[in-house]
Amino acid sequence: NPYTGLVSHLRAAWLSGKTRPMEYRVAQLEALGRFLDEKKQEILEATALDMGKPSFEAYFTEILLCKNELNDTLNNLSHWMKDERVDKNLVTQLDSAFIRKDPYGVVLIIAPWNYPIHLFLVPLIGAIAAGNCVIIKPSETSKNTERLVAEVLSCYLDNDCYAVVTAGAQETTRLLENKFDYIFFTGTSRSPSVGRIVMAAAAKHLTPVTLELGGKNPCYVSDICDVQNVARRVAWGRFFNAGQTCIAPDYVLCSVEMQEKLMPALREAITEFFGSNPRESPDFGRIVGDKQFRRIRALLCSGRVAIGGQTDEKERYIAPTVLADVLPTDPAMQEEIFGPILPIVVVANIDEAIDFINARPQPLAIYAFSCDSKVVNQVLERTSSGGFCGNDTLMHVTLTSLPFGGIGSSGLGMYHGKFTFDTFTHHRGCLHRNMGLETLNALRYPPYGQQKLGLLTATFEIKRKGMCTLL
Amino acid sequence: MERMQQVVGRARAAFNSGRCRSLKFRMQQLKALERMVQEKEKEILAALKADLHKSGHNAYSHEILGVLGELALAMDKLPSWAAPQPVKRNLLTMRDEAYVCLEPLGVVLIIGAWNYPFVLVMQPLIGAIAAGNAVVVKPSEISENTAQLLADLLPQYLDQELYPVVTGGVPETTELLKERFDHILYTGNSTVGKIVMAAAAKHLTPVTLELGGKSPCYIDKDCDLAVACRRITWGKYMNCGQTCIAPDYILCDPSIQSKVVENIKATLKEFYGEDVKSSPDYERIVNKRHFKRILSLLDGQKIAHGGEADEASCFIAPTILTDVSPESKVMEEEIFGPVLPIVTVKSVDEAIEFINRREKPLALYVFSHNKKLIKRVISETSSGGVTGNDVIMHFFLSTLPFGGVGNSGMGAYHGEHSFETFSHRRACLIKDLRMEGTNKVRYPPGSQKKVDW
Numbered sequence: 001n002p003y004t005g006l007v008s009h010l011r012a013a014w015l016s017g018k019t020r021p022m023e024y025r026v027a028q029l030e031a032l033g034r035f036l037d038e039k040k041q042e043i044l045e046a047t048a049l050d051m052g053k054p055s056f057e058a059y060f061t062e063i064l065l066c067k068n069e070l071n072d073t074l075n076n077l078s079h080w081m082k083d084e085r086v087d088k089n090l091v092t093q094l095d096s097a098f099i100r101k102d103p104y105g106v107v108l109i110i111a112p113w114n115y116p117i118h119l120f121l122v123p124l125i126g127a128i129a130a131g132n133c134v135i136i137k138p139s140e141t142s143k144n145t146e147r148l149v150a151e152v153l154s155c156y157l158d159n160d161c162y163a164v165v166t167a168g169a170q171e172t173t174r175l176l177e178n179k180f181d182y183i184f185f186t187g188t189s190r191s192p193s194v195g196r197i198v199m200a201a202a203a204k205h206l207t208p209v210t211l212e213l214g215g216k217n218p219c220y221v222s223d224i225c226d227v228q229n230v231a232r233r234v235a236w237g238r239f240f241n242a243g244q245t246c247i248a249p250d251y252v253l254c255s256v257e258m259q260e261k262l263m264p265a266l267r268e269a270i271t272e273f274f275g276s277n278p279r280e281s282p283d284f285g286r287i288v289g290d291k292q293f294r295r296i297r298a299l300l301c302s303g304r305v306a307i308g309g310q311t312d313e314k315e316r317y318i319a320p321t322v323l324a325d326v327l328p329t330d331p332a333m334q335e336e337i338f339g340p341i342l343p344i345v346v347v348a349n350i351d352e353a354i355d356f357i358n359a360r361p362q363p364l365a366i367y368a369f370s371c372d373s374k375v376v377n378q379v380l381e382r383t384s385s386g387g388f389c390g391n392d393t394l395m396h397v398t399l400t401s402l403p404f405g406g407i408g409s410s411g412l413g414m415y416h417g418k419f420t421f422d423t424f425t426h427h428r429g430c431l432h433r434n435m436g437l438e439t440l441n442a443l444r445y446p447p448y449g450q451q452k453l454g455l456l457t458a459t460f461e462i463k464r465k466g467m468c469t470l471l
Numbered sequence: 472m473e474r475m476q477q478v479v480g481r482a483r484a485a486f487n488s489g490r491c492r493s494l495k496f497r498m499q500q501l502k503a504l505e506r507m508v509q510e511k512e513k514e515i516l517a518a519l520k521a522d523l524h525k526s527g528h529n530a531y532s533h534e535i536l537g538v539l540g541e542l543a544l545a546m547d548k549l550p551s552w553a554a555p556q557p558v559k560r561n562l563l564t565m566r567d568e569a570y571v572c573l574e575p576l577g578v579v580l581i582i583g584a585w586n587y588p589f590v591l592v593m594q595p596l597i598g599a600i601a602a603g604n605a606v607v608v609k610p611s612e613i614s615e616n617t618a619q620l621l622a623d624l625l626p627q628y629l630d631q632e633l634y635p636v637v638t639g640g641v642p643e644t645t646e647l648l649k650e651r652f653d654h655i656l657y658t659g660n661s662t663v664g665k666i667v668m669a670a671a672a673k674h675l676t677p678v679t680l681e682l683g684g685k686s687p688c689y690i691d692k693d694c695d696l697a698v699a700c701r702r703i704t705w706g707k708y709m710n711c712g713q714t715c716i717a718p719d720y721i722l723c724d725p726s727i728q729s730k731v732v733e734n735i736k737a738t739l740k741e742f743y744g745e746d747v748k749s750s751p752d753y754e755r756i757v758n759k760r761h762f763k764r765i766l767s768l769l770d771g772q773k774i775a776h777g778g779e780a781d782e783a784s785c786f787i788a789p790t791i792l793t794d795v796s797p798e799s800k801v802m803e804e805e806i807f808g809p810v811l812p813i814v815t816v817k818s819v820d821e822a823i824e825f826i827n828r829r830e831k832p833l834a835l836y837v838f839s840h841n842k843k844l845i846k847r848v849i850s851e852t853s854s855g856g857v858t859g860n861d862v863i864m865h866f867f868l869s870t871l872p873f874g875g876v877g878n879s880g881m882g883a884y885h886g887e888h889s890f891e892t893f894s895h896r897r898a899c900l901i902k903d904l905r906m907e908g909t910n911k912v913r914y915p916p917g918s919q920k921k922v923d924w
Contacts, residue, residue, distance in 0.1 A: 056917025097868055102853055202668070228907075232910070281916065282916075369904065385897065386898075388572075388897060395564070395902065396569075396900035405896075433858065438698045441861075452528065457532075
């Protein structure tokens with residue numbers, strides 16, 4: 001296996017205990033911060049080459065959000081690392097009981113191409129903070145970023161403990177044959193099936209996993225709303241990174257009247273954002289590759305093109321597009337779009353919208369827009385999704401105190417902020433008892449008798465509040 | 472088998488009906504479970520006796536007491552566990568509502584084990600119900616009396632569609648695992664654990680695997696040997712060694728090996744009397760297959776105590792082996808029987824090295840007066856959990872997460888950890904539809920000014 005040597009090398013470094021002290025972890029994290037600062041220009045250029053990522057977007061997601069996570073982690077690391085004391089029961093009153101935060105060992109992070117720095121770096125922050133050694137496998141689809149990371153990251157991080165592997169699908173399969181102590185996988189449109197492959201490979205070694213996958217994120221717009229604000233927020237979320245965002249609003253559900261009202265509002269928002277010819281706007285991206293371009297273009301024959309629809313294969317440009325009167329059977333409703341196309345599916349009312357959502361696999365995110373908070377709450381309470389944002393799109397993932405992850409086919413596990421640290425940490429229950437006071441243990445030893453049982457029950461049992469209790 | 476599809480399908484339809492979401496409903500079910508345990512105590516103890524020759528005391532204290540405790544805790548804490556948790560906001564979200572909703576996962580599968588057949592089904596079941604899920608229960612067929620009892624009792628007390636019991640062996644479990652679940656909690660061995668996870672992978676189902684391994688027990692020279700050995704004897708030979716967190720083997724300095732043996736022998740006499748076989752407090756091996764397996768581990772070993780066996784009753788006497796070679800068969804697999812090998816090591820460094828060369832165990836034990844040494848052993852090793860200066864006890868503190876790491880498992884439960892295991896943490900951000908001004912910063916057209924802001 002071409003990677004066994006590398007994995008052993010990292011495992012040896014892991015066993016040496018190098019990554020355990022807080023000072024070491026802080027130093028590596030600070031080095032990551034310097035990488036973001038010093039290589040900002042290179043990151044903006046690489047992502048521009050890879051998918052025409054507008055520099056404002058690249059700065060926001062690849063630099064700013066990453067630095068937020070970094071600072072959050074550095075500010076809190078010592079607290080997160082500490083043994084967590086837990087409440088004790090009667091029998092353990094005199095003991096020391098705590099949860100020890102143990103690193104797993106050698107972990108693997110596989111990242112996708114759409115936010116190519118962010119989606120390996122944010123998990124990496126948690127993995128380093130938790131004391132692990134890490135192999136990073138950036139996406140081969142975002143070639144320029146992959147090259148940048150492969151060449152440059154090693155100048156910042158300790159090469160004994162952190163390595164970047166460049167690999168295509170076949171080589172990644174071989175990489176996955178090795179034993180890792182944790183695997184963190186983020187995938188894109190075809191993700192559920194690749195997610196299954198990763199988890200099946202992990203199962204061979206009993207390796208725990210986090211899978212950040214995707215789905216079709218519905219966006220319900222009620223009749224009672226400020227249409228222009230809705231249009232802006234939905235358009236922003238949909239067309240960010242030319243639609244190549246796992247939490248983008250994938251399709252809109254609304255009444256036929258609202259569809260009517262939304263159309264001019266969306267048109268206005270798109271013009272406001274990208275001008276009359278989005279192709280010339282520096283703020284609108286491109287599709288990452290020819291294969292993906294063709295896949296998305298084929299979805300255009302759904303419903304009718306109400307806004308946009310223009311494409312240019314050479315540039316891999318697809319205009320910000322809104323499709324009206326889309327049917328559930330149309331191509332655009334069969335797969336995660338992952339492109340700058342927003343289908344509108346008409347529903348009669350909120351119940352139909354909720355039934356529509358619940359008839360489909362659980363998505364990564366659900367959006368609901370209404371001036372009536374009761375309506376927003378109804379959608380929240382009667383559906384299931386990784387995360388939820390009311391009256392906006394995407395924003396819930398910018399708050400590091402909220403967990404980010406999927407459910408069902410949209411994924412398992414979660415991260416961001418402390419949740420990333422916890423993801424890469426084994427929470428080890430520890431009880432440190434007193435060697436003395438052996439008489440207290442007498443109740444548990446044979447030979448047994450009825451009397452002993454009564455006394456034992458009294459000391460062990462958690463009683464309901466309001467009842468007589470020794471606890 | 473269509474039967475599995477029907478059972479799981481019914482549970483899913485029942486879950487989708489929404490009736491197990493309300494806290495009131497969940498409390499009702501938990502209360503019913505509590506009634507079941509109290510009203511059917513005799514039957515439960517009888518089943519455990521039939522399956523494992525468990526004495527009333529052991530059965531009650533190991534299997535019923537803990538369950539009653541978890542039920543009381545869950546009913547007490549449910550409102551606070553299930554409440555949305557507000558989170559810290561940043562500048563951009565200061566005026567918004569941001570919180571985490573704990574939501575049920577859906578239909579979960581609990582696969583029990585035969586060694587503590589009641590508690591290992593009940594404890595996860597309590598957490599899964601408390602978290603608002605539908606639950607398919609599959610008790611181990613090897614502890615057949617308890618499995619049958621659960622199949623009879625649960626439908627009498629709980630909602631029959633939401634919490635079905637499926638009985639059967641390997642073929643039935645294989646069929647069951649083809650269905651889609653929203654979480655699977657499996658207690659058993661690593662080999663089957665891999666099969667369960669592979670089946671789960673097909674549906675991207677998260678899993679909690681409570682597996683096993685060889686839990687090492689290091690006895691330092693500087694410790695009260697009498698106390699240490701009494702505690703170890705208790706933990707090792709309870710349930711005839713068939714405990715996932717039993718101290719599997721001892722590591723100690725050769726100079727104290729014979730004293731360790733003496734102390735354990737003395738404790739055994741104290742616990743079980745001269746004739747262990749006639750003690751009502753000593754259990755039996757669950758079946759002939761395991762009986763033969765454990766007995767074969769004695770081949771070529773120095774038996775310092777015990778070794779007697781009787782196939783007809785699946786009795787194996789409490790046994791101690793000395794000067795055991797790390798390469799011998801008894802040091803390869805988890806013993807899961809009343810055989811205690813002692814492997815000598817010259818120092819705590821050697822002990823740590825020995826432990827780290829092997830798969831991560833479910834539990835780790837270290838006995839010493841020297842607090843620093845205990846801290847060192849904990850820090851330089853990895854295991855599911857730890858008890859210092861005792862064995863088993865970390866299991867009984869429900870505020871500690873109980874689970875394995877590496878080959879000994881993944882995920883954890885007990886107390887609130889069960890509730891979290893069976894819940895989805897859904898991030899919720901509710902913004903105002905007005906206040907569009909603050910959003911302008913993020914909209915295109917982008918500009919250097921915006922970036923600087």
